[in-house]
Amino acid sequence: xxxxxxxxxxxxxxxxxxxxxxxxxxxxxxxxxxxxxxxxxxxxxxxxxxxxxxxxxxxxxxxxxxxxxxxxxxxxxxxxxxxxxxxxxxxxxxxxxxxxxxxxxxxxxxxxxxxxxxxxxxxxxxxxxxxxxxxxxxxxxxxxxxxxxxxxxxxxxxxxxxxxxxxxxxxxxxxxxxxxxxxxxxxxxxxxxxxxxxxxxxxxxxxxxxxxxxxxxxxxxxxxxxxxxxxxxxxxxxxxxxxxxxxxxxxxxxxxxxxxxxxxxxxxxxxxxxxxxxxxxxxxxxxxxxxxxxxxxxxxxxxxxxxxxxxxxxxxxxxxxxxxxxxxxxxxxx
Amino acid sequence: xxxxxxxxxxxxxxxxxxxxxxxxxxxxxxxxxxxxxxxxxxxxxxxxxxxxxxxxxxxxxxxxxxxxxxxxxxxxxxxxxxxxxxxxxxxxxxxxxxxxxxxxxxxxxxxxxxxxxxxxxxxxxxxxxxxxxxxxxxxxxxxxxxxxxxxxxxxxxxxxxxxxxxxxxxxxxxxxxxxxxxxxxxxxxxxxxxxxxxxxxxxxxxxxxxxxxxxxxxxxxxxxxxxxxxxxxxxxxxxxxxxxxxxxxxxxxxxxxxxxxxxxxxxxxxxxxxxxxxxxxxxxxxxxxxxxxxxxxxxxxxxxxxxxxxxxxxxxxxxxxxx
Numbered sequence: 191x192x193x194x195x196x197x198x199x200x201x202x203x204x205x206x207x208x209x210x211x212x213x214x215x216x217x218x219x220x221x222x223x224x225x226x227x228x229x230x231x232x233x234x235x236x237x238x239x240x241x242x243x244x245x246x247x248x249x250x251x252x253x254x255x256x257x258x259x260x261x262x263x264x265x266x267x268x269x270x271x272x273x274x275x276x277x278x279x280x281x282x283x284x285x286x287x288x289x290x291x292x293x294x295x296x297x298x299x300x301x302x303x304x305x306x307x308x309x310x311x312x313x314x315x316x317x318x319x320x321x322x323x324x325x326x327x328x329x330x331x332x333x334x335x336x337x338x339x340x341x342x343x344x345x346x347x348x349x350x351x352x353x354x355x356x357x358x359x360x361x362x363x364x365x366x367x368x369x370x371x372x373x374x375x376x377x378x379x380x381x382x383x384x385x386x387x388x389x390x391x392x393x394x395x396x397x398x399x400x401x402x403x404x405x406x407x408x409x410x411x412x413x414x415x416x417x418x419x420x421x422x423x424x425x426x427x428x429x430x431x432x433x434x435x436x437x438x439x440x441x442x443x444x445x446x447x448x449x450x451x452x453x454x455x456x457x458x459x460x461x462x463x464x465x466x467x468x469x470x471x472x473x474x475x476x477x478x479x480x481x482x483x484x485x486x487x488x489x490x491x492x493x494x495x496x497x498x499x500x501x502x503x504x505x506x507x508x509x510x511x512x513x514x515x516x517x518x519x520x521x522x523x524x
Numbered sequence: 525x526x527x528x529x530x531x532x533x534x535x536x537x538x539x540x541x542x543x544x545x546x547x548x549x550x551x552x553x554x555x556x557x558x559x560x561x562x563x564x565x566x567x568x569x570x571x572x573x574x575x576x577x578x579x580x581x582x583x584x585x586x587x588x589x590x591x592x593x594x595x596x597x598x599x600x601x602x603x604x605x606x607x608x609x610x611x612x613x614x615x616x617x618x619x620x621x622x623x624x625x626x627x628x629x630x631x632x633x634x635x636x637x638x639x640x641x642x643x644x645x646x647x648x649x650x651x652x653x654x655x656x657x658x659x660x661x662x663x664x665x666x667x668x669x670x671x672x673x674x675x676x677x678x679x680x681x682x683x684x685x686x687x688x689x690x691x692x693x694x695x696x697x698x699x700x701x702x703x704x705x706x707x708x709x710x711x712x713x714x715x716x717x718x719x720x721x722x723x724x725x726x727x728x729x730x731x732x733x734x735x736x737x738x739x740x741x742x743x744x745x746x747x748x749x750x751x752x753x754x755x756x757x758x759x760x761x762x763x764x765x766x767x768x769x770x771x772x773x774x775x776x777x778x779x780x781x782x783x784x785x786x787x788x789x790x791x792x793x794x795x796x797x798x799x800x801x802x803x804x805x806x807x808x809x810x811x812x813x814x815x816x817x818x819x820x821x822x823x824x825x826x827x828x829x830x831x832x833x834x835x836x837x838x839x840x841x842x843x844x845x846x847x
Binding site: 281282283285286290291292293294299300302303304307310311312313314315316317318319321322340341344345347348351509511513514515516517518520521522523524 | 547579580582584585588589590591592593594595596597598600615616619620622623624625626627628629630631632633634635664665667687688689714715716763764765766767
């Protein structure tokens, strides 16, 4: 194995954190304690983890709305949770929320709420990176539903033309909200589209953490050394509904069962690998999970208490501050 | 003072910025050897293909990628060949660039200038002649610049290029080929400070770009023929807007007219007129007046001249208001 035991275990912690974060939050949601709209990463955590560890700490990324493990690698868990829950202790005063969170000092470029529009923005960012920080690369993630936006095609084409140091990762989970993929894709592999633009591509098992990590390493190294883009199609499956609370009544049961078998859960798969390679025992792994769960529950409790104090919540007065909207303010703007 | 074209004045502002700071970039369609469709800026010849980038016909990409560059530390100028094409870049213009700073709780900025030639000129028809300012002025987070004179064209562009927010600079096609006195060197004209294009006592008229040029011509006639003294205000920028200058003038004249060549319904004139009615009602001796073009698509060729709000209608309306 080319990764150290320490790194393999760090990846494991991040992988299970991605799962446990959503699980604990969902329980809080059900209890009506910490309510917010969010999208489960469940079953797709290996992609975010692989990206998070393949990137260097000072390299930027634009996440998708299912990149929880990637978010959590860079950000403080409590402050991230606070942002997601509209609390002032969050990274963006609790006014931006989970989907639009922007933390430049952590290399975290906002994922626009408008699907597909992130692709040209990230591509422009990669242009700046090449000019101002040569030798660095970045990643942008999107789902297979988003992949159909025209903006994606415009941007990827230009990234090839301009030789930009960016890796596009498509989390191919077979669903665009409630629409099954056979209604919106006719090609064999999504990566074929990027190949048609002249881009290097790879289709990878997105539920195999090591395979995904290795593909990311190759693509990012190419972006750093020769400044060219790559598209990685990470094949996975969306285990849950589209958003927290979506019972997915539109989903064909037989199809769902088949896909679950075809795309086994990345966590037990990775656990088996760690045990087989004597990196850890099942007991040790179980303890990691229990500790993370306990920590998340503590974070949720702390936040639940914090939210009772109105001083921790953003006010209308806060957001009517012109400096929040304009960097060069002047009379007559609001 | 020397006289140069409005388009040349804009190009001077580009060159001043490009020479000072190599983070400035220009990107748009046909801005290479061809030199740019309306604004022949000379950047490609002087600064090369790395800083004057010929873009694919993909307006969404042009603006969204420029926005990404701005977020990443560059200072891009994104050109749309016609302001009508802003429809293709509507998402970055209205949803992304103006909201990025807010989502970052004020800790990021988007120093992006979008330049788009705008309005009627030569009968180019319904999707190459529009004034789209009302499409975008309802969006918090943008600045919208509408220069009329060559001097303002350079000074306001210099302000856009130094500003850290997304600015939409609508360069009137009808003004591009008009010469005006333009100072040499680098100077800025601040946003939100209106220009009194002509002082007067009988009526306050607000207009910009082609309509402003018609208002000036109408006022000259009215002064000579009827002894009517028109005060003309050029707002220079629609966001921010110099409400104070307009109110001060209305307090003096007691009569108010606002005109633009966009279709009249839900136009920017509606907003300006409402503001005056709300804030200077007691000073108005007559109901305020709004003028605009018909609420129809713009016809091609010479019929455009009959379609658009022109000098005759402006003149008649001012006369009726002052009587």
